[in-house]
Amino acid sequence: MDEISKRTFLAAGLAATLPLSAPSLEARAAESGRKLGYAILGLGYYATQIIMPRFAECEHSKLVALVSGTPEKLTKFGEQYGIPESHRYSYETFDRIADNPDVDIVYVITPNSLHRVFTERAAKAGKHVMCEKPMATTSADAEAMIAACKKAGRKLMIGYRSRFQAHNIEAIKLAREGAFGPVRTVTTDHGFTIGDPTQWRLKRALSGGGSLMDIGIYSLNAARYLTGEEPVAVNAMESTDRSDIRFKEVEDIISFQLLFPSGAVANCFSTYSTNFNRYRVSGPKGWVELEPATSYQGQTMRAQLNRQTGPREPAAQPKNQFSAQLDHLSECILTGREPIVPGEEGLKDMRLIEAVYRAAREGRTVKV
Ligand code: NAD
Numbered sequence: 001m002d003e004i005s006k007r008t009f010l011a012a013g014l015a016a017t018l019p020l021s022a023p024s025l026e027a028r029a030a031e032s033g034r035k036l037g038y039a040i041l042g043l044g045y046y047a048t049q050i051i052m053p054r055f056a057e058c059e060h061s062k063l064v065a066l067v068s069g070t071p072e073k074l075t076k077f078g079e080q081y082g083i084p085e086s087h088r089y090s091y092e093t094f095d096r097i098a099d100n101p102d103v104d105i106v107y108v109i110t111p112n113s114l115h116r117v118f119t120e121r122a123a124k125a126g127k128h129v130m131c132e133k134p135m136a137t138t139s140a141d142a143e144a145m146i147a148a149c150k151k152a153g154r155k156l157m158i159g160y161r162s163r164f165q166a167h168n169i170e171a172i173k174l175a176r177e178g179a180f181g182p183v184r185t186v187t188t189d190h191g192f193t194i195g196d197p198t199q200w201r202l203k204r205a206l207s208g209g210g211s212l213m214d215i216g217i218y219s220l221n222a223a224r225y226l227t228g229e230e231p232v233a234v235n236a237m238e239s240t241d242r243s244d245i246r247f248k249e250v251e252d253i254i255s256f257q258l259l260f261p262s263g264a265v266a267n268c269f270s271t272y273s274t275n276f277n278r279y280r281v282s283g284p285k286g287w288v289e290l291e292p293a294t295s296y297q298g299q300t301m302r303a304q305l306n307r308q309t310g311p312r313e314p315a316a317q318p319k320n321q322f323s324a325q326l327d328h329l330s331e332c333i334l335t336g337r338e339p340i341v342p343g344e345e346g347l348k349d350m351r352l353i354e355a356v357y358r359a360a361r362e363g364r365t366v367k368v
Pocket of ligand 1: 042044110114132134206273
């Protein structure tokens with residue numbers, strides 16, 4: 001291991017394994033000895049296959065209620081997770097969750113355009129909210145969601161799970177601590193080949209847009225969390241085959257560039273036409289790259305530091321990214337802190353997504 005890697009590795013220790021404020025946050029949350037209760041709203045793929053099984057590894061969070069428009073799913077997953085009928089809600093009976101003291105947090109995992117209404121209803125019922133990305137389909141909706149949670153005195157966090165993933169935490173640390181000198185470029189590509197033309201992701205009224213809303217948001221969010229800066233200008237170019245039945249309503253390929261105040265530039269891809277998931281952040285003294293970068297699992301990392309190039313392992317993480325994300329909101333509630341990815345973080349992405357679309361539509365640089 002070269003000197004810089006060794007120093008960075010040693011300095012990393014446990015403190016670097018979680019977001020900066022995490023150790024004391026965790027310790028203080030542990031003092032309470034409480035696990036907060038989550039209601040999962042929307043029992044689709046991500047909720048049932050990815051998130052729900054991860055409560056088993058949580059220290060401060062437990063699954064206590066389900067909300068769905070499909071009675072069969074309530075029965076099936078209610079039985080599987082031991083959720084009593086009194087804690088199973090339809091979208092019509094959902095507001096009664098206000099009377100259920102076991103539920104502290106509602107996790108909204110529906111198609112994007114429904115995030116706002118369910119966040120507002122959850123806040124009105126006096127519950128904290130975890131909401132999936134993209135936070136909404138417009139920045140106006142995102143602002144309304146933040147206002148609703150503020151008015152109710154409840155926390156709002158967006159499901160940006162990569163901020164809790166070991167390799168991403170290491171890349172952020174290297175970039176922000178100047179291991180490569182000042183960050184000059186980020187290149188990041190996110191896409192997958194979308195299938196079923198009837199799915200909600202391809203219907204504008206439910207998705208709010210195409211690949212950028214769903215998968216390109218990972219390129220956008222990564223460019224921001226790697227540089228730690230907010231873009232000041234956006235360029236974009238879109239390419240969509242409108243004769244393809246999948247792309248009647250939403251875009252396919254969108255390529256965009258972000259200019260940051262330091263002069264760093266991010267070159268980002270988003271597409272529904274090919275499978276890729278990676279980024280590289282670089283400066284005059286080296287770079288780090290992840291591939292896959294933001295997938296559910298399997299991240300690999302390479303770095304060039306001190307003129308040596310090779311694989312790099314992140315500091316050990318006590319929890320997988322999903323359990324860490326779930327516990328982070330619980331810990332913030334138990335300790336009175338703000339999440340590292342609050343509603344305002346989702347709003348920043350929404351405003352930039354709108355700027356990217358505008359830049360592509362108008363064929364010009366949009367200042368933000
Ligand atoms: P999905 O289609 O598998 O599930 C959506 C759920 O919403 C279904 O249970 C469906 O019945 C329900 N629903 C409620 N009202 C609906 C309506 N009017 N039309 C269609 N479905 C309706 O989708 P998913 O992949 O689970 O995505 C759900 C949300 O989670 C999206 O916002 C998506 O962006 C997000 N997501 C995040 C990640 C991540 O890694 N953070 C991964 C996948 C999905």
